[in-house]
Amino acid sequence: MKEVYEVRMHARAGQGAKSGSQLLAEAAFKQGKWIQSFPEYGSERRGAPTVSYTRISDKQLRTHEPIVNPDVVLVFDLGIAKTVPVTKGLSEETGILIVNTNKSPEYIKKVTGFNGKVYTLDATGISLKLLGIDAPNVPMLGALIKVTDVVSLETLETVIKEHFLAKLGEEKVNKNIEGLKKAYEEVTK
Amino acid sequence: MSEKKGWRELMRGSDLPPASSLEYKTGSWRTLRPIWDPNKCTHCMICVAYCPDMAIPVTKSEEGVKGFNGRVFKGTVRLETNFDYCKGCGICAQECPTHAIKMVREEEAEEASK
Amino acid sequence: MSTLKPLTGAQAAAEAMRQINPDVVAAYPITPQTPIVEQFAQFVANGIVDTKTIPVESEHSAMSATVGASAAGARAMCATSSQGLALMWEVVAAVPGLRLPIVMPIVDRALSAPINIHCDHSDVMGTATIGWIQIFSENAQEVYENMLLAVKIAEDKDVLLPAMVMQDGFIISHGVENVEVFDDDKVKAFVGERNPDRYLLDVDHPYTIGPLALPDYYFEIKRQQEEAMKNAKRVYIEAGKELSKITGKTYPYFESYKLDDAEAAIVVLSSTAGTAKDTVDKMRAEGKKVGLLKPKLFRPFPYKEVREALKNIPVIGVLDRSIAFGAYAPLYAEIRNALFELDKRPKLQSYIFGLGGKDIFKSQIEKAFDELLSGDVTPEEERYIGLRG
Numbered sequence: 001m002k003e004v005y006e007v008r009m010h011a012r013a014g015q016g017a018k019s020g021s022q023l024l025a026e027a028a029f030k031q032g033k034w035i036q037s038f039p040e041y042g043s044e045r046r047g048a049p050t051v052s053y054t055r056i057s058d059k060q061l062r063t064h065e066p067i068v069n070p071d072v073v074l075v076f077d078l079g080i081a082k083t084v085p086v087t088k089g090l091s092e093e094t095g096i097l098i099v100n101t102n103k104s105p106e107y108i109k110k111v112t113g114f115n116g117k118v119y120t121l122d123a124t125g126i127s128l129k130l131l132g133i134d135a136p137n138v139p140m141l142g143a144l145i146k147v148t149d150v151v152s153l154e155t156l157e158t159v160i161k162e163h164f165l166a167k168l169g170e171e172k173v174n175k176n177i178e179g180l181k182k183a184y185e186e187v188t189k
Numbered sequence: 190m191s192e193k194k195g196w197r198e199l200m201r202g203s204d205l206p207p208a209s210s211l212e213y214k215t216g217s218w219r220t221l222r223p224i225w226d227p228n229k230c231t232h233c234m235i236c237v238a239y240c241p242d243m244a245i246p247v248t249k250s251e252e253g254v255k256g257f258n259g260r261v262f263k264g265t266v267r268l269e270t271n272f273d274y275c276k277g278c279g280i281c282a283q284e285c286p287t288h289a290i291k292m293v294r295e296e297e298a299e300e301a302s303k
Numbered sequence: 304m305s306t307l308k309p310l311t312g313a314q315a316a317a318e319a320m321r322q323i324n325p326d327v328v329a330a331y332p333i334t335p336q337t338p339i340v341e342q343f344a345q346f347v348a349n350g351i352v353d354t355k356t357i358p359v360e361s362e363h364s365a366m367s368a369t370v371g372a373s374a375a376g377a378r379a380m381c382a383t384s385s386q387g388l389a390l391m392w393e394v395v396a397a398v399p400g401l402r403l404p405i406v407m408p409i410v411d412r413a414l415s416a417p418i419n420i421h422c423d424h425s426d427v428m429g430t431a432t433i434g435w436i437q438i439f440s441e442n443a444q445e446v447y448e449n450m451l452l453a454v455k456i457a458e459d460k461d462v463l464l465p466a467m468v469m470q471d472g473f474i475i476s477h478g479v480e481n482v483e484v485f486d487d488d489k490v491k492a493f494v495g496e497r498n499p500d501r502y503l504l505d506v507d508h509p510y511t512i513g514p515l516a517l518p519d520y521y522f523e524i525k526r527q528q529e530e531a532m533k534n535a536k537r538v539y540i541e542a543g544k545e546l547s548k549i550t551g552k553t554y555p556y557f558e559s560y561k562l563d564d565a566e567a568a569i570v571v572l573s574s575t576a577g578t579a580k581d582t583v584d585k586m587r588a589e590g591k592k593v594g595l596l597k598p599k600l601f602r603p604f605p606y607k608e609v610r611e612a613l614k615n616i617p618v619i620g621v622l623d624r625s626i627a628f629g630a631y632a633p634l635y636a637e638i639r640n641a642l643f644e645l646d647k648r649p650k651l652q653s654y655i656f657g658l659g660g661k662d663i664f665k666s667q668i669e670k671a672f673d674e675l676l677s678g679d680v681t682p683e684e685e686r687y688i689g690l691r692g
Contacts, residue, residue, distance in 0.1 A: 026309050029307075035481060038479070039477060041473055061577075064471075064475070064578050065662065066662050196523035196526040196530075199524065200510075201527065202512070203401070203512070203514055203520070204402075204511065
């Protein structure tokens with residue numbers, strides 16, 4: 001892994017990207033890494049485009065600039081790509097783009113103009129089926145760790161349980177874990 | 190005139206010892222002095238209530254004191270004005286229902302009391 | 304022993320407050336300070352601290368209630384940002400003269416207008432002349448440690464002044480980072496209990512606080528306050544030495560990063576100093592001799608020590624995250640002042656950046672360093688980083 005691994009998440013306010021960024025960071029924290037998780041705040045209205053960042057490193061993180069050249073970009077809603085340059089700074093040689101959509105990676109390449117590695121996952125579909133709401137954050141993390149190994153599935157599972165058990169109760173937490181694993185299996189190249 | 194303390198000697202900040210205003214004798218500000226005639230006083234306490242400087246002391250008297258028309262007044266009665274703090278504002282004289290208080294120029298009052 | 308936790312800067316401040324265990328906290332929520340009090344209110348609700356929280360209807364009331372509690376003898380704290388600090392200003396200005404050791408975390412946010420919720424230092428710079436001790440934090444870890452230091456310094460018998468602990472709004476307050484939290488028993492022993500020599504609830508020893516002081520006394524009282532500020536400079540180092548026994552770290556007035564042989568240096572506060580350190584490393588790897596000075600203690604300002612640290616640097620750029628309209632930028636003015644006593648003074652450049660949360664990137668700091676290295680400076684004309692022309 002690179003010295004500093006950087007993930008950028010584009011989502012709509014309410015889709016849980018801030019929590020997603022934090023869950024990822026906390027999982028890496030549990031694996032002994034230095035982490036940063038920080039959202040870019042605008043006016044917090046449900047549905048507005050948001051950006052969340054995660055940095056993971058073996059060394060102490062000192063910089064406080066936004067992520068310029070991410071290793072991975074997660075797009076929680078394809079519609080955002082129409083107004084926000086989601087692949088900005090993402091290298092076509094080494095960068096990875098993961099999009100929440102029921103369309104194919106080829107289609108995504110066409111609409112985004114990004115010709116690097118593209119993966120797709122119907123994260124909203126999984127969330128709607130299991131939880132009845134559009135909360136694609138946990139499935140998107142499932143896809144991310146399948147594609148990159150940045151943290152282990154087990155650690156992420158533990159973090160999700162710790163994070164949500166008191167807030168959501170056991171049944172919903174189990175559904176989230178199910179969504180995580182389903183995404184882990186279903187992500188397509 | 191008392192010497193004022195330098196910054197090193199003052200209490201910290203603007204803190205002060207308690208009730209330090211007692212040391213400040215505002216009676217020296219007086220140009221008119223209230224002269225109280227006990228023989229006209231009904232001890233109604235109106236002057237006591239109105240005095241802005243609480244300069245009219247009161248006491249309890251079981252045997253009573255002689256006042257208006259030679260009557261004896263028992264219970265709470267007023268005493269002579271405390272001239273350490275009376276600024277001579279004249280409110281007591283203004284409010285007294287039996288005109289038992291008269292304002293006199295301070296110099297004249299001093300002369301008379303000698 | 305210590306525990307590593309993933310915490311935001313706001314949570315780090317609340318974590319310090321948990322260990323400090325103040326008697327009273329009165330605060331009013333304002334973005335981006337809110338999560339400090341939110342987290343702390345959970346500690347109170349869960350019975351982890353025995354603090355009395357006072358819900359108030361405004362920041363003016365928040366600081367008023369804090370003042371009342373502190374005068375009564377309590378260890379009292381408040382927290383705010385931006386307009387909140389502006390609204391409580393009247394009371395904030397009275398605290399140093401009352402000599403109450405109130406500690407207040409400040410989450411720096413731009414001042415209106417235009418309305419903006421993001422980071423700059425214009426809120427706190429407006430209060431730099433009224434007698435609060437001011438400590439700036441680079442990251443969540445420093446927020447946590449500076450809070451502990453602030454209590455120790457503020458309550459010292461030779462100081463008895465209020466203290467503000469700054470962190471950058473959102474960048475630090477809402478960003479999760481690794482924070483090393485030291486053991487409760489050790490930290491609690493370090494901060495101890497507030498032990499005032501006099502307090503209003505001590506009815507056996509009454510005294511008067513906050514009376515009128517006219518020209519015959521006001522000046523003398525203010526001179527005392529300045530003496531306390533001078534003492535704070537000494538006590539900062541003493542408290543730091545004591546805290547380092549727990550943390551193993553040092554607490555200088557400022558951090559010097561690769562300054563010794565630097566041909567150009569940047570001076571910058573808070574979170575941007577971290578970004579600047581990475582820039583220094585990158586440029587050093589390319590053979591460019593650059594360095595950084597990050598002030599931590601801003602009030603009292605350590606002029607002599609800063610002068611000593613910067614005297615041999617040929618060119619210095621000072622990056623301010625606020626403007627002092629019609630004057631040199633606040634940090635630039637201090638650095639310029641500090642260097643005046645030198646016979647051979649470094650060349651200086653003022654840079655303004657990041658107002659209203661405008662991002663600052665390593666590439667921009669690198670560009671500033673390159674300008675400084677080339678000797679291309681205009682000491683009386685400020686430059687702007689990240690401003691559209």
